[in-house]
Amino acid sequence: xxxxxxxxxxxxxFLQGLVQVVSQEQITVIVNTGDDREFYxxxxxxxxxxxxxxxxxxxxxxxxxxxxxxxxxxxxxxxQYGNEDWFTLGDRDLATHIHRTNLLRQGKxxxxxxxxxxxxxxxxxxxxxxxxxxxxxxxxTPRGLIHFEExxxxxxCADEMQGVVFIGxxxxxxxxxxxxxxxxADTILxxxxxxxxxxxxxLSVPGIHDALHEASGMIxxxxxxxxxxxxxxxxxxxxxxxxxxxxxxxxxxCYRDFLDxxxxxxxxxxxxxxxxxxxIPTIVTNTIMSDxxxxxxxxxxxxxxxx
Amino acid sequence: xxxxxxxxxxxxxFLQGLVQVVSQEQITVIVNTGDDREFYxxxxxxxxxxxxxxxxxxxxxxxxxxxxxxxxxxxxxxxQYGNEDWFTLGDRDLATHIHRTNLLRQGKxxxxxxxxxxxxxxxxxxxxxxxxxxxxxxxxTPRGLIHFEExxxxxxCADEMQGVVFIGxxxxxxxxxxxxxxxxADTILxxxxxxxxxxxxxLSVPGIHDALHEASGMIxxxxxxxxxxxxxxxxxxxxxxxxxxxxxxxxxxCYRDFLDxxxxxxxxxxxxxxxxxxxIPTIVTNTIMSDxxxxxxxxxxxxxxxx
Numbered sequence: 001x002x003x004x005x006x007x008x009x010x011x012x013x014f015l016q017g018l019v020q021v022v023s024q025e026q027i028t029v030i031v032n033t034g035d036d037r038e039f040y041x042x043x044x045x046x047x048x049x050x051x052x053x054x055x056x057x058x059x060x061x062x063x064x065x066x067x068x069x070x071x072x073x074x075x076x077x078x079x080q081y082g083n084e085d086w087f088t089l090g091d092r093d094l095a096t097h098i099h100r101t102n103l104l105r106q107g108k109x110x111x112x113x114x115x116x117x118x119x120x121x122x123x124x125x126x127x128x129x130x131x132x133x134x135x136x137x138x139x140x141t142p143r144g145l146i147h148f149e150e151x152x153x154x155x156x157c158a159d160e161m162q163g164v165v166f167i168g169x170x171x172x173x174x175x176x177x178x179x180x181x182x183x184x185a186d187t188i189l190x191x192x193x194x195x196x197x198x199x200x201x202x203l204s205v206p207g208i209h210d211a212l213h214e215a216s217g218m219i220x221x222x223x224x225x226x227x228x229x230x231x232x233x234x235x236x237x238x239x240x241x242x243x244x245x246x247x248x249x250x251x252x253x254c255y256r257d258f259l260d261x262x263x264x265x266x267x268x269x270x271x272x273x274x275x276x277x278x279x280i281p282t283i284v285t286n287t288i289m290s291d292x293x294x295x296x297x298x299x300x301x302x303x304x305x306x307x
Numbered sequence: 308x309x310x311x312x313x314x315x316x317x318x319x320x321f322l323q324g325l326v327q328v329v330s331q332e333q334i335t336v337i338v339n340t341g342d343d344r345e346f347y348x349x350x351x352x353x354x355x356x357x358x359x360x361x362x363x364x365x366x367x368x369x370x371x372x373x374x375x376x377x378x379x380x381x382x383x384x385x386x387q388y389g390n391e392d393w394f395t396l397g398d399r400d401l402a403t404h405i406h407r408t409n410l411l412r413q414g415k416x417x418x419x420x421x422x423x424x425x426x427x428x429x430x431x432x433x434x435x436x437x438x439x440x441x442x443x444x445x446x447x448t449p450r451g452l453i454h455f456e457e458x459x460x461x462x463x464c465a466d467e468m469q470g471v472v473f474i475g476x477x478x479x480x481x482x483x484x485x486x487x488x489x490x491x492a493d494t495i496l497x498x499x500x501x502x503x504x505x506x507x508x509x510l511s512v513p514g515i516h517d518a519l520h521e522a523s524g525m526i527x528x529x530x531x532x533x534x535x536x537x538x539x540x541x542x543x544x545x546x547x548x549x550x551x552x553x554x555x556x557x558x559x560x561c562y563r564d565f566l567d568x569x570x571x572x573x574x575x576x577x578x579x580x581x582x583x584x585x586x587i588p589t590i591v592t593n594t595i596m597s598d599x600x601x602x603x604x605x606x607x608x609x610x611x612x613x614x
Contacts, residue, residue: 041409071380077402081427091398095384098405102348120388 002303003185003217004029007198008047009064009232010224011191012054015125017295018189019055021303024125028181030208032193033110033129034137034166034201037149039087040078042097043104046149047198048114048129049096056121058092064232067092086154111175128181130202133172137201138165139241148197157234161241164196166204174207182211187306190221192231192287195254196238212258218306219260222287222298223248226265231288249274256280261305263287263298309610310492310524311336314505315354316371316539317531318498319361322432324602325496326362328610331432335488337515339500340417340436341444341473341508344456346394347385349404350411353456354505355421355436356403363428365399371539374399393461418482435488437509440479444508445472446548455504464541468548471503473511481514489518494613497528499538499594502561503545519565525613526567529594529605530555533572538595556581563587568612570594570605 002022004015006029018027032047046065053059053067060066070090079085089097096117103113109132118127137148141159145167151159182188193199203209212219225248230236236246244250248264252275255262262280264271265287275282285301286294309329311322313336325334339354353372360366360374367373377397386392396404403424410420416439425434444455448466452474458466489495500506510516519526532555537543543553551557555571559582562569569587571578572594582589590612596602 040405041412042405067384071378071398073378073398074381074402074405077399078406081402081406081424083406091378091380092384094401094405095381095388098347098349098381098401099385099388099390105348117388 001181001185001187002027003181003188004191005188005193005199005202006030006047006051006191007032007193008035008050011047011193011198012051012059012064013289013295014191014222014298015051015055016292017289017297017299019125020292020296021299024123027125028177028185029125029127030130030178030181030202031127032198032201033131034135034197034204035148036134036136037087037147039089039097040083041101042094043101044087044089044097045100045110045114045129048127049093051127052118052121052123055123055125058121066090087149109175111177126177126181128177129175130178130208131172131205132175133168135169135172135201135205136167137197138167139163139238140165152234157237161237163242164200164238166201169201169204170206172205174205174211179207179211182208182215182217185215185217187303188212188215188217188219189302189306190219190255190259192222192224194224194230194233194235194238195251196235196242196244200254209257215258219255219258220263220302220306221251221255221259221261222263222302223251223265223268225251226287227267247271249278252278252280252282263302263305308488308492308494309334310488310495311498312495312500312506312509313338313354313358313498314500315339315342315357318354318500318505319358319366319371320596320602321496321498321529321605322358322362323599324596324604324606326432327599327603328606331430334432335484335492336432336434337437337485337488337509338434339505339508340438341442341504341511342455343441344443344454346396346404347390348408349401350408351394351396351404352407352417352421352436355434356400358434359425359428359430362430362432365428373397394456416482418484433484433488435484436482437485437515438479438512439482440475442476442479442508442512443474444504445474446470446545447472459541464544468544470549471507471545473508476508476511477513479512481512481518486514486518489515489522489524492522492524494610495519495522495524495526496609496613497526497562497566499529499531501531501537501540501542501545502558503542503549503551507561516564522565526562526565527570527609527613528558528562528566528568529570529609530558530572530575532558533594534574554578556585559585559587559589570609570612
């Protein structure tokens with residue numbers, strides 16, 4: 001059994017390769033829900049949706065999020081009613097949020113709803129939210145705490161980043177199945193996701209960090225930082241903001257408590273020594289997932305590293 | 308000041324003529340909300356939306372409901388998640404329901420939300436829901452009570468209609484402004500709407516029937532039944548079901564407690580005697596609103612009848 005800790009776009013692209021190498025039935029993905037937020041009263045789970053849409057072949061590959069060729073008529077009308085429109089939600093995409101919100105209001109848990117959605121999308125891997133409770137990732141800035149989506153999407157990281165707060169994490173519990181999956185996994189992969197807000201948010205849920213620390217399976221991480229910059233997203237600003245070096249070394253430091261093997265890009269081959277000085281064996285490979293064959297090769301390399 | 312009691316399509320078309328004859332600022336429409344129902348957890352107010360969309364020039368004239376040229380991508384995706392699709396909601400239309408539901412959950416009343424929506428749609432007439440409380444029109448059938456939308460849209464009136472129940476009406480109050488508008492109106496028009504479920508639902512809200520009975524303004528009704536059949540909708544089945552004659556005479560009987568003048572179609576000229584026997588002066592005119600000029604002429608005739 002393989003467990004993958006996942007954020008959004010980077011994780012989803014990594015999973016596209018992984019499902020070509022091992023059957024979906026062997027995979028449990030534990031997904032960041034710290035970016036979840038209500039828009040127009042609808043519960044949006046960006047990273048869960050990115051993972052589901054990507055694996056279901058629905059994703060808008062260019063953006064990395066949303067449904068391919070989606071239209072935006074509902075949002076256009078919503079803005080006519082005075083609503084904000086900085087977080088783009090397509091018409092087909094909105095069905096996911098409407099359905100999820102309806103089931104949440106009926107008393108179902110996010111984990112139950114996610115499981116139902118992925119089945120309807122024809123996926124047979126298990127997708128677990130990190131928690132059924134609300135954990136809201138906020139960025140500490142000079143003008144106060146800002147929800148991650150507002151910081152990232154609305155303000156495009158314009159505010160100085162001084163720290164991260166996972167509001168609600170203290171009272172949150174790992175979703176049913178999360179701790180058992182980590183405990184029982186032969187292999188635990190940390191996808192090339194933002195270590196501060198995506199994986200960091202998962203680690204903020206009490207019990208998950210300890211479960212990783214105690215896990216008997218091999219834990220392998222893929223660095224999302226290549227050549228001193230993230231492939232996508234604001235990981236550089238966030239790492240800098242928490243005083244972490246923006247490099248594969250910085251990523252390894254985020255995970256050093258439990259990491260067994262680090263996988264870094266060829267362009268960062270000179271960092272092997274620094275990471276191995278942390279006591280973490282390091283593998284150098286091509287981590288740029290430019291097409292499906294690159295994704296498959298990365299998955300194969302990572303699985304070999306784990307065995 | 309003119310008050311109009313309104314259901315959906317017939318009322319909206321009548322109002323299209325009325326707003327050509329008097330300024331919107333002089334008109335208060337009291338709209339049936341007994342047909343309201345949640346779909347996918349979203350609060351849909353069919354008659355309010357038909358009235359708003361029609362007057363805002365957004366209506367799909369052919370159907371009489373929904374927004375012209377609307378797409379249905381959200382619903383297609385919702386059905387992929389196992390949802391029913393018998394009540395068609397277009398993408399632009401859904402924005403109305405999403406926005407309304409969001410504001411309801413934030414604690415705003417249906418009256419406040421309706422007022423906000425009609426302003427955003429550029430309307431300057433006042434649109435009041437009959438009540439801020441939920442009144443759910445149900446049809447009594449051999450297999451039990453069925454919500455009106457299910458009876459009408461889902462089952463297309465297939466069940467034998469044995470009666471109408473307005474669930475929640477006993478505890479409902481007229482929305483703020485409804486009783487005052489009736490009291491202060493010079494003219495009260497009952498649109499050519501279904502007397503049993505549309506106007507009947509409005510009359511089921513405690514206080515409204517009495518206010519009409521005591522109103523000092525002239526009360527004029529336009530018959531929605533022409534030549535023994537409704538122009539649109541299931542009024543014939545519903546009138547029969549409650550033991551009422553399916554004719555302009557039957558309509559007049561529904562309103563006899565408070566009606567001052569009845570307006571009927573030329574094709575029903577032979578019914579004048581029967582209606583006047585009820586003590587209700589009757590005017591014969593063309594009530595078929597085939598185009599805008601017919602709507603304007605009907606509005607002019609009705610206003611003349613009221614003065």
